[in-house]
Amino acid sequence: MSSVTNMQNIFQKLGDLKSFFLFGQKIIPTFQMIIDFMQDTVPLLENVNQSIQDSTSKIPKAALQLNSVTNATEIATTEILDTIDGIDNELTTIKSCLDTLGTHIRQQRTVINDISGKMNQRELAEDLKKKLNHESIEGEIGTASSKIDKIQEGMMNITLSLQVQDITAQQLSSVNHLIQSIQFRLSSLLTDMNNKDNRDSRDFEQEISKNAAFNPDAHYDKEHKSQELADQLVTNNFSKPSQEEIDQLFAQK
């Protein structure tokens, strides 16, 4: 009985062995395919490696170029502001001259009135004022002054629009930060590929803190929607609670 059982066990083991060999026969081509695939992949990975190395070496240049753009726009903006200030000063001088001219005309009119009064020559005075074109000149002065006001207002608007320089500078700083983060990641990948210790790169965390010198969400909002939100929050923050709110607070206790 026991020899029969033993034989059955042996046949079962042989059956298992046969299944294993059959499975092996089936799986060997798959292994072969994997090996072939890996042999094909090696040159591809080398290409990827080379490409990453090339890209990584170009990133610092890209970052520098972005900084140059920011510097160039800041210089250009300062030049525009200088020019605007220069024109504004000139306009202020012209306006002051016009005011002086207006004062002189008023003084002339007073003198004419005084003299004509003393000489009892009212008609002569009116005739003289007409010939001197006082009213027309005063009208022209008024028109010129209001035109100057409009030009100055326009220049102030240009100045305000130049705030876009600061906003774009912050956006470019944010992009620069992103580029540098990518460089660190790629460097880390390269180090991994070359089987080098990579702790420093792995430790590199580039979370943008609130203390960064730029705001990644900076945008040019001329509609002042964010200002409305700020006003609302400031008002809520500083407004005294109403009696109803105080009562509600005590009722909760």
Add this chain to the structure above:
Amino acid sequence: MALKFLIVDDSVTMRRIVANSLKTIGHDSYSEAGDGREALAKLNSDNTINFVITDWNMPELSGLGLVRSIRSEPKYGSIPILMVTTRGLKEDIIEALNAKVNNYIVKPFTPQILKDKIEQIISTVG
């Protein structure tokens, strides 16, 4: 009360624009700083400064850091502070208010907005 402003911003352009806007609304007296640390040095050396207009994102010491430093200093802890920044998210504004800024402007601003905020602060602080 004659106001002497301290304009704190790392952007030369923005300092210039704030200064021009102040002139437009009738305030000619101001001093400038490029970051929070420089601003603290100015506050320590010039006791005629009685109003701070500061940006948020700056190197060395941020605007928020500057506000906290000012508020913790008895010498000038109660000075009015107006924050002028690109940060317009609700949580940012609340954080600034918690740090005890007196008012908040989101860039871009107009001289009228600046004037309104300064007047609001003056009427509240006295």
